[in-house]
Amino acid sequence: MAYDQNEEFDSPQDLNGSDHVPVNSPPSKETSPPSAFSSPRSRVQKRGPMLPDSPLIRNESDPAAAPEKTFDNTPIQGFKNLNEVYDLLLTEGEPMNFSEAAGKKEWEEAMRSEIASIERNNTWKLTNLPAGHRPIGLKWVFKIKRDSKDQITRHKARLVAKGYVQQHGVDYEEVFAPVARLETVRLVLALSAQRGWTVHHLDVKTAFLHGELNEEVFVKQPEGFEKKGHEEKVYKLTKALYGLKQAPRAWNLKLDGVMKDNKFTRCKLEQAVYTKHSRNSITIVVIYVDDLLVTGNNSEEINQFKTQMRQRFEMSDLGLLSYYLGLEVSQGNQGIKITQTNYARKILKLAGLAECNPTKFPMEPGLRLTKEDDSREVNATEYRKIIGCLRYLTHTRPDLLYAVGYTSRYMQTPRVTHQQAVKHILRYIKGSINLGICYPRGGEGTLMGYSDSSYSADQEDGKGTTGVVFYFNNRPITWLSQKQPTVALSSCEAEFMAATSAACQAIWLKGLIAEITGQEEAQVVIKVDNKSAIALMKNPVFHGRSKHINTRFHYIRECVEKEQIKVEHVSGEEQCADILTKALPKLRFAEMRKLLGVEEIEESKT
Structure with missing residues (x-):
């Protein structure tokens, strides 16, 4: 009995307490064969039983657990400080x-x-x-x-x-x-x-x-x-x-x-x-x-x-x-650091996953969720509560934005598969609890934006995802990851619509900075990794490739013509907004997270 060689696990308990059948044991009818883990979707569906007391996840009958081989892998909950005990008693x-x-x-x-x-x-x-x-x-x-x-x-x-x-x-x-x-x-x-x-x-x-x-x-x-x-x-x-x-x-x-x-x-x-x-x-x-x-x-x-x-x-x-x-701010000679470490701990505690096994990326690459599948429905109120908390956490954690936005599309009738995807996000938070953003002292203080899009990422309606991030002094100050309102007929059109969203944000940001500082408005550079889309933005003539695009998306052409913004090409390897449009593999995700500007923040001693 051999596992798929392409399958990767962080540890024997990578799935937070999932039951693995010994290699020498004969397969049972209730136990799914190892090949069921060969696709991202099946990996989400076939994970092992959750913590029994978790308010977020209640799996009374897990399809991957053999009834005769169920173990209690509940982790030790840790210890409380004596002062905390006194607070609880008094x-x-x-x-x-x-x-x-x-x-x-x-x-x-x-x-x-x-x-x-x-x-x-x-x-x-x-x-x-x-x-x-x-x-x-x-x-x-x-x-x-x-x-x-x-x-x-x-x-x-x-x-x-x-x-x-x-x-x-x-x-x-x-x-x-x-x-x-x-x-x-x-x-x-x-x-x-x-x-x-x-x-x-x-x-x-x-x-x-x-x-x-x-x-x-x-x-x-x-x-x-x-x-x-x-x-x-x-x-x-x-x-x-x-x-x-x-x-x-x-x-x-x-x-x-x-x-x-x-x-x-x-x-x-x-x-x-x-x-x-x-x-x-x-x-x-x-x-x-x-x-x-x-x-x-x-x-x-x-x-x-x-x-x-x-x-x-x-x-x-x-x-x-x-x-x-909810933002923890640290001011020093090196700059200003912001994080939400304690808020992240509260979310894990609320979900009953304070002692869960961590993971290194928030979502399986290539994961495809659907609104209707074979899994049962779960508590919608608890699901929405956790999603709401996660959305607020993205105010200092843009690396979470795509995964949280993707799972928030299923709040109407959430199912076990959607819940498992949320649990994966929480496990990633557990392993990256101290991440935040550091705004450095000095520098030129220039404003620059990145725009990217995934083409036809949603298999249900064919709509892509827009990703936009703007940097001030080489650190992110605003970011966006959302489903596009219309179906794009090509990757060029998808990038064109994403760049228009970036242009609207750029005009607002540069005007606000000028109003606050009292300086003149400066031209903003927006980096796009699609040359066809750039050509479409600079070409004022309507032709077969652009006449069907909604009129409001042509706003970027006027901005380019008036020299309010400047569009430049950037390679896909340096496209910072790529992490906001799709789930990336582990190594690629780590590279893009660093490029995005999210880094480890030392926790304050006070």
Whole structure:
């Protein structure tokens, strides 16, 4: 009995606990023959049993496991630090409602602090309910705040309005409020690292309570804090509360007014970025709801901005940026490093794979998944939860983007084969937990893009995948991997459509950089590995090869003609976006990952 010589395994337990029949044992009817592993698809379908307690993967009857030869290969779960054990013993978790929090010192103190903050801000006024109005209920929400090391920092109680009962046109109108894109945050970090600036982190306490309301909104008295003798009265809001539909917009308008009073200018291409230019200094502020990132070349201007903000709001100065929206940031003399190591560990723990066997690439090369196959359906909610977590992890891990995007196409009715592909991604994360991006100090600070496409990669609908990555100072700041909207009739057309997506991103990026730095817009170079597509971009004449292409994809021709972008050819071996369009073999993947700019980041000791 011999295995296929082309089959490769990392170890005898490469498939994380799969059962291998001994070579000298006779084959059984229940056991699949070794030749079933000859194709990527069969390798996904025929893997061994999963960990029995995994919330992500529940295999009650695995087709590859012989009933009489099932072993318990559950790995040792490891040990917990004594401080973590004390936290588990002393902390009873987060209360679900007021009755569970009542009587507990830390939560009662948190609720009193919240009420004091509301009253200090003159958020409401006790009054009788006018006829024809309906009061909105309030609810206590409790949260244990932790740092990047999962240590408890404080207990937080938030009074939230039940905004779902509001009616449009009655007690709210507009609700939209912009926040900074994470690609903008990466751009600002890369720019700060290149110029040797430090990035500071500010937090506005009870930010939504500062937003001023234009509508008449009445709320009930909060549970546990009713005014004695006036229990029948309600509060009329003069400022917003968390949970109201218009609260984010009201806060954003308030903050926008304060920033303009301090002589800051709002960027036209990114509404959540403000800049202030003087003769020899520049200050940049990036806003994400109540978190403010501040950087610039003049420390006095930054300190002055902090003082101005403290005069208007109750602020927390968190010092140099170290943790932001799940991103772990390390600032030093060599530059700025970003990673999501602790977030990746939380995903593995959530999936029950914290002690799984690692692998060296996220997806089998040549893997072909389908929406309908012979495997059974799995828990769609758990599948979508893990996919959502993985998508957020791609904010510092572009090497995961294609695999995560590919598996996210099957969230409607996920099956075992799709689940096994997700498990492979998690095993790769286990083996590459410390990967991230390092933005170096110094350099020219040029912007360059790469565009690539896979032709007819999806066998079900014939659509290809677009891959785009842009570098600032030779490090990635934005990346894209998505299915193309239309079917391409040739690889040339597929590359043409991918390059158009890259051109749109290039125009936005170069405009944003010019707006932030105050410099003139520079021409952006986009590298494409298809000469026919390049010729099609530079040829303004419509002919048989281009007349059927959707009109919106010809935008790149106008950009090339106006010299806003420049398209150049690059060999396939140096095409950085190749890793975003298909699953690559192990060695090729390692080479492309390094070329992409993802590298090992040393974990902080603090």
